[in-house]
Amino acid sequence: MTIHDVARHAGVGSMTVSRVIRGAGNVSAGMREKVEASVRVLNYQVNVAARATRSRSSAARVGILYSNPSASYLSEIMVGGLEQSSRLASHLMLERCEGLAGQKQAVKRLLAAGVDGVILPPPLCDSRQTINMLRAEGVTVLALATARPMIDVSSVRIDDFEGALAMTRHLIALGHRDIAFIKGDPQHTPTELRYEGFLAGMSEAGLTVRPDWVAQGLFTYRSGLAAAEKLFEARLRPSAIFASNDDMAAAALAVAHGRQIAVPRDLTICGFDDTAVATTVWPEVTTIHQPIAEMGRAAVRLIVDEIRARKTGGDPAPVHHLLPFTLMERDSSGPAPP
Amino acid sequence: MTIHDVARHAGVGSMTVSRVIRGAGNVSAGMREKVEASVRVLNYQVNVAARATRSRSSAARVGILYSNPSASYLSEIMVGGLEQSSRLASHLMLERCEGLAGQKQAVKRLLAAGVDGVILPPPLCDSRQTINMLRAEGVTVLALATARPMIDVSSVRIDDFEGALAMTRHLIALGHRDIAFIKGDPQHTPTELRYEGFLAGMSEAGLTVRPDWVAQGLFTYRSGLAAAEKLFEARLRPSAIFASNDDMAAAALAVAHGRQIAVPRDLTICGFDDTAVATTVWPEVTTIHQPIAEMGRAAVRLIVDEIRARKTGGDPAPVHHLLPFTLMERDSSGPAPP
DNA sequence: CTGAAAGCGCTTACAG
């Protein structure tokens, strides 16, 4: 089943079929319809390999460079990324690195494989050093799920501030007024924004934030254990704990369980990110869902566009794409006790 | 940089270069060396797209059909699978499904995309129904990380019995004699094998298994909570708990934490699989690591071989590939208390 | 707006 079979079936030239399937312009409506009908009838599918040989510019090679911490995102990124990549006839590569030395090696491997662009999930998305290393080799870079996009680097993300604000409003709507917060690692970009979103939500409801109800965490489970213990040692016990990621929310859940505090009857706990652990623990954690698959799709689309523009001599401006998040209401949250 | 550049550099014909890079026979040692040297000097890389156009048989399309529970494996599978896939110039697709209806739709989408073969991670790898559905459409199937391979379906896996045996021996070597076990979901294939491996390890050391130290779980965190609570209510407390997966080990850890039992000082806890949760919780869980990336690589290689054999009119026998596991000693295990 | 020709980089026959 080739382009020529479709052309014969539709009674047009092969070039017209090529134009239609590529979505190129310069095709009359009548021709387009005939071709599209034939494509449907014959169940034609482009041969991406053949396409790639001829149109060098289409065969963009895109790498995803990740380090351990973001592994939980990875499969979801791949779901969207692979789909988009096969649609664009681009090639997707996965490369893992750890530490700075490992990073340099990984960049070398990617270059040897001929990458044109690299997508960086967290936390590498916020490493100026990594970005510069890649750019020095002429590689196009895109930051995925970063909280603070750099003005000169294309990004795909959700709004962390708005996410935290939405969660805080949700808790307040459930009747909670005594809300504690577990902050994330000060080194990571989402930390500040999520905390500010929380403060904004409290403030707009006229609620105060007690200093002993704010605990410092590091986004790890272990830090969540310590933070939760600290919160429970406060003079008054909050009716809800908003942890700024799911790992720490899961830890808070474990601590509550150990203290025989029933969740959500006596205490509401919620997180952020909707990673695997949120649905692993029990009760499952109410959290802010990042549309990671969608973000992977968008990332591949944007970076391939940018690569193509660059190959044809252009100097495309960075694109910043903001996607909507979703508040996932699960069993770890409930109305405030009377 | 093409095959012709290499040929010119080496002073041979392009066909000779093609033979060398493909690893085909019929090349004299002298020629081979000259070509290999030039490849190295010029840093030549095959253009997989071009290769794929000519050798039709290479352009195998492989789908990975997964359902939610195995999502934690997915990124690791992709790491190995993508690498192998790009080496073989095959195409990898990802498709998710939930429930039986979703499964039928997913199979339809995969067929529409023209898959030749489908890799099934757990738990779909053990669904005769799914396998038959795919086979009815002429699709080659491979079961990944199944515990009980079906005689007529190719598989890539580790030995669950040996894994559980190794962990049990490890605990015994640490001085533990009072070892409790949390079983998995009776519906899943690894459950029985892991339990048998545990029994074999205990038996060969002349240790008895107390009935009240064996708890039934379902592989979920929640079931692990209940199972651990039950174990702690036994008349005597074990010095080690071997949970048959990491989710349940994490739950046991949470229960121990709640009861102020120090891990690993007063209690050793270990799991199986080495999924993300094993390194999320604290202390990190000692567990049996499945080499998932390697398994992804092997799965793609085997299924592409099988697809090619079938395309050329052959009727290849199913292949069963067993990979070695690794015991990951982390902080949740330690010597038995005196 | 449409199509016949040339060529992408490789491999499959075919001939020596």
Add this chain to the structure above:
DNA sequence: CTGAAAGCGCTTACAG
């Protein structure tokens, strides 16, 4: 064992 020719299925110029 070695290589010149033809062709994979598509797209990029080029001509109408």
